[in-house]
Amino acid sequence: DSGVTQTPKHLITATGQRVTLRCSPRSGDLSVYWYQQSLDQGLQFLIQYYNGEERAKGNILERFSAQQFPDLHSELNLSSLELGDSALYFCASSVAAGSPLHFGNGTRLTVT
């Protein structure tokens, strides 16, 4: 068990809808990262937060947004969903810059 908790495990929704994915980092970790994993693209970095502030952005669509709250949990909001957004979404946390990431077990999003 990595100590990173993600909810829900599965999400099925329709095109055009909006969903929220939730992540609780490991105790003591200040950084939270969001990744998208699809079969053909591998792990794609979306966004990183450190102690409530956005630290780095990757290939995150404008329809997607995230935030990290004072208790360090994070939420990833996906809106105007398209079929191509179906993927596994992983949250990871680390204790400091350059430290290895520890991943949760992901949220499997299916857009129909």
Add this chain to the structure above:
Amino acid sequence: QKEVEQDPGPLSVPEGAIVSLNCTYSNSAFQYFMWYRQYSRKGPELLMYTYSSGNKEDGRFTAQVDKSSKYISLFIRDSQPSDSATYLCAMSAKSGGSNYKLTFGKGTLLTVNP
């Protein structure tokens, strides 16, 4: 050229074999090197973490880094069916200020047959 190249496999070996998994990279700024194991429908799990050239051993696993050749390897001795998973290499470099950018390979699917 991609920053990190990893042969996707699939790789199939008999139980007890020595497995060699490899990644090459082009960015000489990479400082930290990792190997993750990912079982189906699970998150990647950190296996090995190193920051220098040379070998690092942990049980049946050995990570090897050759910075001069920009090449990293993971060796698995006495492979077991429970080692069947996708193995991802990852490496990080400073990306401004105190932040680091982590880049993953696409993963190699390994099957160990009993």
